[in-house]
Amino acid sequence: MTFVFNEREKCGSCPIRHRAICARCDEDELTLLEDMKSYQTFEAGQPIIWRGDDLTHFASVVSGIASLSRTLEDGRTQMVGLLLPSDFIGRPGRETVDFDVTAVTEVTLCRFQRRPFEDLVDRVPHIAQRMMEMALDELTAAREWMVLLGRKTAREKIATFLEMIVRRETVPTQSIQEYQLPLTREEIANFLGLTLETISRQLTSLKKDGVVEFIDRRHFRIKDLNALHLASGDDADGGVIV
Amino acid sequence: MTFVFNEREKCGSCPIRHRAICARCDEDELTLLEDMKSYQTFEAGQPIIWRGDDLTHFASVVSGIASLSRTLEDGRTQMVGLLLPSDFIGRPGRETVDFDVTAVTEVTLCRFQRRPFEDLVDRVPHIAQRMMEMALDELTAAREWMVLLGRKTAREKIATFLEMIVRRETVPTQSIQEYQLPLTREEIANFLGLTLETISRQLTSLKKDGVVEFIDRRHFRIKDLNALHLASGDDADGGVIV
DNA sequence: CGCTATCTTGAATCCCTTCAAGTCGCGTGG
DNA sequence: CCACGCGACTTGAAGGGATTCAAGATAGCG
Incomplete structure (x- = not known):
């Protein structure tokens, strides 16, 4: 700064x-x-x-x-x-x-x-x-x-949350970018109207499905941006980004 | 008008x-x-x-x-x-x-x-x-x-909704007032992030518990305002009104 | 008087929570 | 240097509240 x-x-x-x-x-x-x-x-x-x-x-x-x-x-x-x-x-x-x-x-x-x-x-x-x-x-x-x-499932909520971070911090030039979770699991849970256990489970689920990968507990990369968007539940057309 | x-x-x-x-x-x-x-x-x-x-x-x-x-x-x-x-x-x-x-x-x-x-x-x-x-x-x-x-139960959601109507339309002079639901069950459900069946069930539950009474499907009276407020989940102290 | 939209009620299912037991990572102190 | 402890996180199993699916009841309206 x-x-x-x-x-x-x-x-x-x-x-x-x-x-x-x-x-x-x-x-x-x-x-x-x-x-x-x-x-x-x-x-x-x-x-x-x-x-x-x-x-x-x-x-x-x-x-x-x-x-x-x-x-x-x-x-x-x-x-x-x-x-x-x-x-x-x-x-x-x-x-x-x-x-x-x-x-x-x-x-x-x-x-x-x-x-x-x-x-x-x-x-x-x-x-x-x-x-x-x-x-x-x-x-x-x-x-x-x-x-x-009111209407999204746990998985959709987390995908939307991750997508929000990605949209906000993505630098156009950089290709495989690393993002930071600004919140703890509990804070994410309070943000998304879930419990911290559900956050944890859904993050590992997205990891298993090859959507994201984690460097450590607070840092992640997107392996499949399109899958992330699909998982967010916002569009049926898949909102192809590229 | x-x-x-x-x-x-x-x-x-x-x-x-x-x-x-x-x-x-x-x-x-x-x-x-x-x-x-x-x-x-x-x-x-x-x-x-x-x-x-x-x-x-x-x-x-x-x-x-x-x-x-x-x-x-x-x-x-x-x-x-x-x-x-x-x-x-x-x-x-x-x-x-x-x-x-x-x-x-x-x-x-x-x-x-x-x-x-x-x-x-x-x-x-x-x-x-x-x-x-x-x-x-x-x-x-x-x-x-x-x-x-994000955080309220179905019962709390409906109690909050009813309380909102009551707060908005109550005329100080009138004691036992009749209120109108401006929405269908389905619309209420979409407002509260629930299904219309849950709305129906919770309304009959509140009726059974003596909190509200229904004149017809769209018109109701409050039998126990304090119980309604308690059910809304907004205050632990019960927010005694009178 | 019957048609249809709206609403109620029941039973089964499911997703998320709750409760519980670990695991991981990191700083502290022996 | 490593054991210890603690907070953050993960994972499992059981339970519950709301949904889903399915009938049936009610009321408004032609």
Whole structure:
């Protein structure tokens, strides 16, 4: 990571400058954000904020991965989203947080105090416009995940999950690429609405069927991308990629 | 329904004036929308737009209920949301639609052509601000539904569904109120990620347990609101209402 | 009055979970 | 250096909740 998170770092050189809520902002608007922002880093596994907590700050994920989840009273937990760099935490107009936010890896946030930021959202149209776009994108993603949770089999769920990782990280030039699972088996289970044992079983099943191969527990390669897509249940036509 | 959907009806007297995307607009901004809008009505059961179709218009639901759903190639379908009056259809910036939209009851839409409306979103901050709010609200609702789909049992799912109807339609003054199921058993099943037989079985189970009673297949009363809430699985403390 | 769509109920099956017992890998300390 | 311990993971066997398949009941409507 080349970017150093000094408090007074210029937004212009920020790695998420063109994807976060500031994406549409011009230089003057960026200055307003620069004057407000502060950075905070969380270690892997640390809670960032709990459901029901007072929302003192809004924040953008600058680096690392955080999870959004809800756990029922008896311990069942469902992850409802992964927060990647540029993703936003908090909902203008609300005082508290609706879901638990946890650092999955080490996470650095770019934070803004609630009141000043809410004022800014009302004053700077570029921010609301960008947040609308981002919220609508996340809404579509959430709805697609609802289809997975409600209707897909265990095998289809895992295949979809692996495919998501592959789609996000594939570098066009590289042919036989190695991917990393950002989550433990248990976290994957909570993301897919399954148990960790089922995750384990289905991963070995996909391995036996020659779809993926594992370098170690957290690193894998795709041996048959087309079979992976077929297993995801998203298309009947097989969605031939190449 | 007292409101008549004449093409040149004034927005000021529109039933969704203060909840839809126009909620924050002043009189001048409303005039811009008035000049663009046209109404369209769909009969119950009719498709409004299919996944992949060109999005020629954005629209707000003025009256009636529509569903958002996705069906996998082998016929499994998952409803990902219900569109009620004031809810919005379409995503500025996208050319096509991500989910099937179907009229559940008779539905009337207030429509805007894509290009002019997209320009308006960029020019009128009040619209983007309101759409951001609405998208964030829907996002939270979608995520809560993900918890239901991923982690709740059939009984909990149905109890949650009934509770949702009750919360939405309860009139404070009325004590023993009658509620309507807006969906068939099959539609409920597709909403909850279950089969219609399971819906039927769980409804009779809740009936046997004295939680609800049915006037006919589409109308019910709550006999024990507290038991209903307990059955929803959302709180351990039972969330005593009264 | 009967037709058809919707819904209910029953029985068998299955996929995933639950419970339980290992295995693997890695850092720590003897 | 290797034993130890612990967390993460795998694998097996049994059980259960929801589905599937199949009748039958009910209600709305011509």
